[in-house]
Amino acid sequence: LEIFHFYIIYAPRRGRKPRETWQSLVHVCRRWRSLVFQSPRRLDLRLYCRPKTPAKDTLDVWPALPLIIAGDMTLSDTDNIITALGQSNRVCQVALVLAGWQLEEVLAAMQVPFPDLTDLVLESVGETVPVIPDSFLDGSAPRLRFFDLRGIPFPGLPKLLLSATHLVTLWLENIPHSGYISPEAIVALISVLSGLE
Secondary structure (H helix, E strand, C coil), X not given: CHHHXXXXXXXXXXXXXXXXHHHHHCCCCHHHHHHHHHCCCCCCCCEEECCCCCHHHHHHHCCCCCEEEEEECCCCCCHHHHHHHCCCCCEEEEEEEEEHHHHHHHHHHCCCCCCCCCEEEEEEECXXXXXXXXXXXXXXXXXXXXXXXXXXXXXXXXXXXXXXXXXXXXXXXXXXXXXXXXXXXXXXXXXXXXXXX
């Protein structure tokens, strides 16, 4: 049991990533596997889905743990990320760098509620960038705490953020003119978001 605690508490501090730590533990023996899966919230277990992660296989092998979807997709196809986004009730964090055509596919997959989404980072690279529709996240982000939008127009942003009552960090950078939001609208929005730092 002492070794078990070492892996959970100290291994991440020694350079091992937390995702590698718990996945290594479940392969030690049945008892350890059982211990890990009995306390998924306490151990803060997450599944990481990256553009090259075979999402369908990964999601079938592991229990229904919260998902973190992250990576630079500009050199990848979108199949694995779209598959992971299809598990919207499990997604807690999304951080993606995308080309314009990839952004269209990702936005199409994110028109439904993501009830556990706490962190969202979207960055678009390239000339042609689609506008985020008002139906993004079904128009609501109740648990969102961190929102970072770079290079993507989103005229409906104020409406979405009004539902984000737990928002702590808002970062907007290089927003194209097609997504212009007036300074007055931003000031009004900030005054409503009382938790914003």
